[in-house]
Structures are given as C-alpha cells and as structure tokens.
Amino acid sequence: MMKTFLITVFTISTCTSTLIGCKKGSNFSQKNTVKNELRIGISQEFENLNPLIKTMAATSYIYSMIGRSLVSMGADGKWYPQLAKFIPNLQDGSAKIISHSGKKKIIARWEIIANAKWGDGTPITCDDFALALKVAESPTVSVGEKETYTQVEKIETDPQNPKKCTFTYAKAKWDFYTLGQFYPLPKHLEEAVFAKYGAEKEGYEKNSNYTTNPTLKGLYNGPYFISEVKLGDHVSLTPNPHFYGTPAKIAKIIIKLIPNTGTMEANLRSGTIDMISTLGLSLAEALILDRKVQAEDLPYIVTFTPSVTYEHIDLNLEHPILSDINVRKALLKGLDREGLVKALFEGKQEAALHGISPKDPWYTNDPNYISIHYYSKREAGKLLDAAGWKMSPEGYRFKDGKKLSLVFMTTAGNKTRELVQAFLQNQYKNLGIEIVPKNEPARVLFGETIRKRQFGAMAMFAWVSSPENNPRSTLHSASIPTEKNGWSGQNFMSWSNKENDALLDRLDIEMDAKKRLDLAHKITKLYTEEIPVLPLYYRSDLSVVPKSLKNYQPTGHQYYETNAVENWEL
Numbered sequence: 001m002m003k004t005f006l007i008t009v010f011t012i013s014t015c016t017s018t019l020i021g022c023k024k025g026s027n028f029s030q031k032n033t034v035k036n037e038l039r040i041g042i043s044q045e046f047e048n049l050n051p052l053i054k055t056m057a058a059t060s061y062i063y064s065m066i067g068r069s070l071v072s073m074g075a076d077g078k079w080y081p082q083l084a085k086f087i088p089n090l091q092d093g094s095a096k097i098i099s100h101s102g103k104k105k106i107i108a109r110w111e112i113i114a115n116a117k118w119g120d121g122t123p124i125t126c127d128d129f130a131l132a133l134k135v136a137e138s139p140t141v142s143v144g145e146k147e148t149y150t151q152v153e154k155i156e157t158d159p160q161n162p163k164k165c166t167f168t169y170a171k172a173k174w175d176f177y178t179l180g181q182f183y184p185l186p187k188h189l190e191e192a193v194f195a196k197y198g199a200e201k202e203g204y205e206k207n208s209n210y211t212t213n214p215t216l217k218g219l220y221n222g223p224y225f226i227s228e229v230k231l232g233d234h235v236s237l238t239p240n241p242h243f244y245g246t247p248a249k250i251a252k253i254i255i256k257l258i259p260n261t262g263t264m265e266a267n268l269r270s271g272t273i274d275m276i277s278t279l280g281l282s283l284a285e286a287l288i289l290d291r292k293v294q295a296e297d298l299p300y301i302v303t304f305t306p307s308v309t310y311e312h313i314d315l316n317l318e319h320p321i322l323s324d325i326n327v328r329k330a331l332l333k334g335l336d337r338e339g340l341v342k343a344l345f346e347g348k349q350e351a352a353l354h355g356i357s358p359k360d361p362w363y364t365n366d367p368n369y370i371s372i373h374y375y376s377k378r379e380a381g382k383l384l385d386a387a388g389w390k391m392s393p394e395g396y397r398f399k400d401g402k403k404l405s406l407v408f409m410t411t412a413g414n415k416t417r418e419l420v421q422a423f424l425q426n427q428y429k430n431l432g433i434e435i436v437p438k439n440e441p442a443r444v445l446f447g448e449t450i451r452k453r454q455f456g457a458m459a460m461f462a463w464v465s466s467p468e469n470n471p472r473s474t475l476h477s478a479s480i481p482t483e484k485n486g487w488s489g490q491n492f493m494s495w496s497n498k499e500n501d502a503l504l505d506r507l508d509i510e511m512d513a514k515k516r517l518d519l520a521h522k523i524t525k526l527y528t529e530e531i532p533v534l535p536l537y538y539r540s541d542l543s544v545v546p547k548s549l550k551n552y553q554p555t556g557h558q559y560y561e562t563n564a565v566e567n568w569e570l
Contacts, residue, residue, distance in 0.1 A: 036251040036570055038549070041258045041273040043280050044442060045231060049219075050210035051183035052136055052143050056446065057464055058279055062255055064562035065237055066220040070110060070129075070179045073466055073559040077359075079178060083124060083221070083244075085111045087177050097172045104172035104509070105153070112163040117242040118186050119225040120218035126157040126165030128184035135185060135194050139486055140201050142451075146488050147473065148181045173508040174516065180466070180559060189218050201486070223248040223566035233257055249569045259413060265289055268300070268544065276544040278305075278554060278561070282416040283345050286542040299548070304348065305541040307556040308357040308465040311420075313408075313534040314450070314492045319457045321406065326387040328531040332373045334380035334431045340423055341537050344416070352535035354524050355474075359556060360467040362520040369521040371528040380431055389432070397432035405434040407456030409449065412439040417460055420536065451487050453480075453494060462539065464558045468516075472504040475527065495532035546570075 046059035051067055054060060070084040081087050088094035088108040095108035116124040135141055136149035143149065151169055158164035169176045189209050197203035209216050214229045223243045228236035235255045239248040256273050258264055264280055267273045281289065290302035315322050315331075322328060337351035353372060356363045364370060381391075389397040389404050397404040408425070410417045418439070425435040438456065440449060449455050463474065473479050477496040479489030500523060507519045527533070541554050551567040 037254070038250050038252070038275060038568070038570065039254045039256055039273045040275045040277050041256050041264050041267055041280050042277045043257075043259055043261050043264070045257050045259075046235075047443065047447065048205065048210060049214055049226065050205065050208050051181075052132060052141070052149075052185065053205055053208075053210075056442070060558065061277060061279055061560050061562055062235060062237075064222070064560050065224045065253065065565045066222040066226060066240075067183060068116075068222050069181065069183050070112075071177065072180050072563050073555070073557065074564075075553045075555040075561070077467055077557070079180075083112050083116050083184070085113055089177065095176065106169040106172050106176050108167050108169070108176060110165055110167055112165075113244050114163060116163075116221065116244040118188075118218045119220045119240045119242055120216075121242050122186065122188050122218060123162070124184060124221055125162035125187075126155060127162065127187050129165070129182070130155040130157070131187045131191055131194070132183060132185040135190075135198070135204060138194075138198055138204070140198060141204050142202065142486055143488060148179070151176070152182070171509055172511075174511045175469070175508075178466075178469070184221070186218050189216065224253060243566070246566045248566050250565075253565070261285055261415060264544075265292075274546050275549065276542075278541045278543045281542050281544070282414075283348055283540060283542060284416065286544070287346060287348065289544060293544075300544050300546055303541070303543045303545065303554055305543075305554040305556045306350075306359060307539055307541040308359050308467065308558070309462050309539040309541070310352060310355050310357060310465065311462045311536040311539055312352065312355065312460070313536065314455070314459045314461075315532055315534065316453065316455060316457050316459075316492075317494045317532055318453075319406075321404065322457055324387050325530065326383045327389070329373065330380040330383040330387070330431070331428070331433075332531055332534055333376050333383065334427060334433075335424065335534060336375040336427060337536060338375065340420065344419055344423065345537070349537045349540055352537050354528050354535055355463070355471065355533065356520070356524060357465070357467075357538050360465075362468055362517060362524075364521055364524065370524050373528070373531075377431065384431065384433075391432045395429070395432060396434055403434060404432060405436060406458055407438050408435045408458040408460070409438050409440065409445065409455045410460040411442045411445055413441070421460065450492050451481060452483075453492055455492070458534075459492065460536070466557045466559060470504060470507050471523070472508070475500060475523070475532075476504050477501050493532040495530070497526060497530060500526045 042058060044058040046062055047056050048054055049063060051063055054063060068082045070082060071079050071087055072082050073079055079087060088110060095106055098105050098107055112124055118124060133149050133152055133155055136143050136146055153168045153170040156166045193207055194204050197207040209219055215226050217225050223240055224237035225240045227238040234257060237253040258267055261281055264276050268276060286302055293300050293302055315328060317323055341347060341349050341351050353365055354370060384397055388399045392398050408421060410421060421437055428435050450459050474490045479491040480494050481487040481489045503519050503523050507516060510516045510519060541556050543554060545552050548570050550569045554561050
C-alpha cells in the first residue's frame, strides 16, 4: 500500500483547458536522426504538472524528470535524500518526540542542499515548502492525498539560514520522514497566484503557472525542465543548468503520446520513438514483442519487473445491490482470478488476494490472518440465493422484480482492461448477473466520475504504491470524497468501518515494526472479510529500451525510474 496512491490509466487525450498554455498536435512522426536525443513512447497523457494536483501515473513519470522532493525511494526500496542534505531520524536527535497539550508530536530538522535551485536560478528555500503546505491545506484546492502535506503541522524557517527549517508533525508517526510526495512550490512564482485565486473553488488549479504557462523554467527543480507542451502529441524536456545534482547527460528527451498501445511497436520500428515507457504496453503486447526482439535480434531489451501495482475493481457500497455483503462475496467467489491471469497473461502476472503486493513486507497469504475466497461457482450461487436473488428461466437473477444488473466502468481504449471486462462479464453471466460495460476516457473517468463517486456499481483501475505505507487514503472513512471536502480522498468505495479506521490511525503512530505488521494484517483481514474491493492481479512493469541506453533501472513501485533520469546515458 502507499502514502500516496496514483491512478494508472491508458488514455486518448486532446488539448483541453486543463492546461491553458498548451499547443495542439504537431504531426510529430518523423524518424529520429538526432544524436543524444531520446524519444519515449507513453500511452497516457498527464493531467496537470502542478505536483500538488497530480494524481495520474503519467504525470508522476514525467514530473520525476523535472521535479524533486525532500526524499525519494530508490529501486532497492530504500529511502534516500533528494533536496534534503540528510534524512532526520530519532536515533541521532535530528528528530525527536515531544508532548504538547497532552499529544505526542515529532519535530524534525531538515536542511535543503545549498545549491538546490529552481530552473530560473532562484534558490529553493524552506519558504517554498511552507507555501506548498499552505496551498495543500486549502479547502478550495483538490489534492489527491492531502495528508502527505497536512501531517506537517507547521514549518519554521531558521532566520539565519533559509535553507534550514523545522517541521512539526501533528502526530508522532513512525514514517514521518517518508515525504516522497511532499513537493515544494516556487514561492516567487506561485504565491501571488494563490493569493489572488486561492479563495475560489478550483481557482488556484486553473490559474497556476503550471496550468497557464507550463514551460516557465522556474517551476521546475529537477535535472530537466519542460521546454514544449503539445497536448495530444508530445512533451519536450531539456537539461536544467541549475540542477543541484549530476548534470543530465541526454541533450533532449521527448515524451511522445501514443494512446493506441497496439501501434507502439510500429512507432518503435519506424524510429518515431526510441523507447517504450513503463506506461506503454500491455503484458500481451510485451510478450509478443519480446519474442520478436529475440528472434530478429533487434537492438532492444524488453523488461519485465514485478511491481506493487494492484489492478482491482472498486465496488460502490452505497449501491443498493452491493450494500449486501453476500452479493459482494458472491462476486468474489464467482471470479476465477487464477483462470484470468492464466488465460490472459500466460501466468506472468500474479492473481491478487488483497491490496498488498508480495513485494511488500506487510504481505501475507496466511489464512490465519486473512480471509481467502477461492473460486467456486457453486458457492457463489448459494450466496446469491441466500440474498434473495433467484435465477429466472431467461438466465438472469431477479429480486422483487428487479434484475441483478451492475454497471461496470473502466478506461476506454485499454485493450487489456477491455479483455478483463469481457472475461468477467462472461463469468458473471454464468451466475445470472448482468454486467453492463460503460467505459470512459481516462480524463473523464478519473477527473470526474470516480473522483465524485458517480461510477454506478463497479470501477476497474490500478493503484501504484510503495512498500509499508498506510492505506488510509483509500480505506479510511475520513477519506471518502465528498463535495464538502472538495472531493479529496480516495476511498471511492465509501467503505466505513470504525474498527478499520482505528487500526489505520494506530498504524501511523506505532513505532514497533512487529506491532505494525500485526496491525497491517488486521486491516487486511477486515478488507478481505467485508470486500469493498474485488482484487484482480498484481501487475508487472513493462518497458522496452534501446540497448544503447545505460543506467536504466525500473523500480516496480510508485517512485519511477525517471527519478534517476540524470544517470541515463546514450
């Protein structure tokens, strides 16, 4: 699970008002003949490059090249400092637990790297993090995971050194230092925008420089900055001469949008792109391409990296049919997950029991700790009978004259998800359940439909995570998005369980690793008992890279390999 959950999608996009400063497509299809230039194919488009607003995986993939946080996680699953000189800890006194008004809190000393600057040369200071905190706390700004910011109660800058600051955390949490998604905002550019529009609902998002002028160099502090944005076509990146770390070695990187994953191979062979990102191919397409690469001795490497990405179906627990636990159990019992991964993925992706990946230390498949629902059409039928849904001569179940019919939504144009959808539609038809597919483009599905819990009954998508992170943003009742809270939070199922909420709250503040593991297992037990979600499978991260690309290392978690893009070399 994770501190911040990122939605992974495949989408067909056009230039919209999300980025007012964008330009429309440019028929970018010529063969790459430029040396030291890397063109990367990606099948989804970012929604907003403002690091506080972003929720889509494509945005995180790109932003990792142009922006940095205090800390991040490497391919080895370990935390390391980025903009920070060091990671404060309780052992050496750089962080300590205090009591204030009867509550335990943590104060930690952070120091920003001396030569860390924005792309226009302005030094990055603690004030930039303080502005991000102020914006994120605003009820008018939609932040997918507000707690990443609001867990920090206040930021105090050292009057003698603007690079040194003290963070006070509202709770004494064991993972207080895991601020991989706590991004600064350039105060010299964004403070005035927030002051002018911050009181309006979504006013800051619409008027931020990230929206109106995304090529403004001072917005970025990573090894690259955005030099061109053409939504529906491509994004260009060029090296940031003010980057504090190792200078970028590749002169230009172009992220090329190819929404139809079936044409990725053709674009690769034609030279339109040199590489396919981890947000590019379905597993089936990668397997076919891998066989071709080996048979034809093509100059590419197809990578298959087990990941923590969790494909699943959110169930709307406010739906009158799905509010019945027996119906939810029947849906899970009637779902042959092993058959699904064998039929569609040649067994290369693992069927999921719950939301925690086998790569995570908190994972368990022990029936003493979780409820395991093995496939059984017979038991699923019994559960539906017990719930009052009786089979009719026409092959569907009815109750009180109403057909057992459920709307099933996912991202339009995603071939893999459409295959999974068809597989499940057939399985549920055999149980007497009518599944009505209703797919939407990703921008609509995630920007409005799911975010506002208007997906009907079932919504299939994926979460990408980092290990040992509290799933409160998707499982806590306080994380149910509502109009009142500005549609913040990601508990789209509307799952509310007081015991689960208490466990999630305790998980944050438990300093003992063994006790945290026990809490995680108890949370997973409730998750598998009450079934707010139908687990499907854990995905593998797939990419295709040229053999000439050195120092490329997929991570398999939410902190993408692009976090180390400055080390890539052609």
